[in-house]
Amino acid sequence: MTVRGCIPVAFAALLSLGSPWAAEAQTEASSSGGARGTETVRTVVPYDRIVDAASEPGNWFTYSGTYAAHRFSPLEQIHTGNVGRLSVEWVYQTRPGLVETTPVVVDGIMYLTEPPSTVTALDARTGRRIWRWLDKVPEETLNIGFPRVNRGVAVLDGTIYVGTLDARLVALDAESGVERWSTVVADNSVGFSMTGAPLAINGKVIVGVAGAEAGIRGFLDAYDAETGERIWRTYTVPAPGEPGSETWQGNAWEHGGGSTWLTGSYDPELNLVYWGTGNPAPDWNGDVRPGDNLYTASLIALDGDSGEMRWHFQFTPHDTHDWDATEIPVLVDLEYGGEERKLVVMANRNAFYYVLDRETGAYLHGQEYSKQTWAEGLDETGRPIVIPGTEPSREGTLVWPSLQGATNWFSPSYSPRTEMLYVPVRHMGAVYYKAAARYVPGQPFLGGGEQALGGDDAWGYVKALDVRTGDIRWQHRVLTPLWNGVMATGGGVVFGATNEGNFFALDAETGASLWDFQAGAPARSNPMSFQLDGRQRIVMSAGNALFVLSLPED
């Protein structure tokens, strides 16, 4: 269903400035022009501007910063030598609920989401609100298997896109927050939901869905950015007769899971969308779904125009530990094995790190990056050599990592300067139980339980992985398993935050602790950075407060 609203085109045209996407976007008040304050141009982000995001390091255009999803800021004003002087510039307090958003910042305006699916535009200089769109998500909206969160927006041309908890894709006018259209992506009453930031490419908005714990059949969708009409849908679980259906039996595919709840990456040259898929359903009882269960717990590469699947790679065949492979696929171009290659790398929830050829999906390398006790290793095709007896059982089976994985939804960061992938790690085991599972629409469909080892028996790390080999160059231990992402910068710093409210900065080369700040509440989002008026800002969240930090003016 699509609902269209009015677009104030004439008014927008009247106000638009001459060169709306010039690299130096903001214009200072001229001395002869009277007291106008500091002006901000109207947000206009054509596709080409996102493709060339690296040429505008002061802006942050997508959930992961760029299509390649490095979550790397080339800005270098804040560096290893001065990060110790970082201080709070302003704070924004969100609506109640868990905050997992990564803001987008374009031309002096910050667009963020607030719990559960509200969108807010702030003056990035002061934190003062410009507009807010209230989501009106009904109280009875189902969120089976995840909290009532949202991780951010996509921006394209003059429009902001958000996926809502009740599984709608909504387009908002970037200038006013006025709703342009709203499309129902899927039926929330059977457990479909949306928590991830959409990915906007050329004329299309790509969105995934959550709900594998409710036994959905997952898919990835593309919508026309102008009209909200659906252009393609690609299911992550094939119907009988389709490729991959031989990895299912009976009717299990109908409720087979394979959600797509985080944001993928995109290669504009290959026109391929890379997206991770979630666990098969039910989570812990694999008896009702014999087979590898394609394309769950996989990375899939889809043609941007048609949604056709070009290749897939399954990390965890027949997963029984809830190890979604929805983690961020990071696209890197590197000399590898003596030649320039287009690679995609992923630190997977199953505790292995993978290097794939992103043109073909060929497996190149993989190895363990965090404690795991379920596989002897990976064979030459990248398939795990599973240790017998590590499946959930009626009496309980102790396995590392826990269901939340060696890492989870929070982002890693890749620095092209150090050629390291920085990964927030959860060093934690769990006892997995298996129980009966019966599919009932709109009810949890898990087939067991998990009791994690916690407290003093689990902890976290930021680990720096050699992007080619996965070898751990350094690691920084933190008190508890992380729920917050990291960001590396051109200044040679890696930023992150802990469950205990510590914001921290590490030396990207050595892991040395450079700075920390107690923010007073658990941190569970992703850092980002932008530059405005010649000053670099670091953005991190704790509790319901979004902090913008910078160096004090001399």
Added chain:
Amino acid sequence: MSRGRQKIGTNPAWASGLLLPLLAVLFVCAWFGCLTPAAVAQEEERGHRPDLEAGRSQYLANCARCHGVEGGGGEGPPLARVVLPRAPTDTALVRLIAAGIDGTAMGPTWWLSREDRENVAGFVRSLATSEAEDGAGLAGDPERGEDVFREAGCEGCHTVHGFGTARGPDLSTVGGRRGVTYLRRAIVDPAAALPRGMTAMPTDFVDYLVVRVVDAEGGVLRGMRMNEDTYTIQIKDARGVIHSYDKRDLTSLEREFDRSLMQSYEDRLTEDELDDLIAYLASLSGGPRGIS
């Protein structure tokens, strides 16, 4: 079960016997969403004949760690009772399983379907007639136990209804939170029954943990961990004074998981006194003094 000392920066040996510190499913609840009130209400309207075998399976996966495999209690209260104080009706029990109990280690169970919860509730009800009903520890007399509590000097470290010294855990509601087996262990072998989730420590960390630090000047402090994050630790010394350290300034930080600041009372009480004391503690289920 002891774990030996663990030094900062070194991984503890994950030997086979280390299952004690299983984190309750509570941790999952802490970040997953909870059931909405509307959904809970909706569930109550439907009837269902519980499948006890399926309920037992879910009970083992989700409940047994705290409440005991046979419902005899442990870190959590016993469930093998004809009357469950917090869940007088089946509807209330299903609702409690769904929503958890605020302020306790019992969190909501979003991952159980309505049918699962009804099966678990049915199984829990069936425990009341099982042989596991742990009445043995209640052989004592609670009134005599209150005298034992005073004479043994328990109020030197514990409080009950506002009286005593609040160095260790407050015991005003301990009978409603702990099983008899756990209470006995906590008195006889306190280091094997270190509580969790009662203090300012992050979720499910050991409370009242003995730690020993050495600073750069060689100064040594041994005391009780009050809180900790990645970079700092707060320790209370024997006089009740709080010391705050940046961990990066310490040359050593040891966590003494095999110790408790409480001494064992195994050799200080007769078996009868112990029974009486346990009966007294079990009677402290949360009501006002004198009535509970």
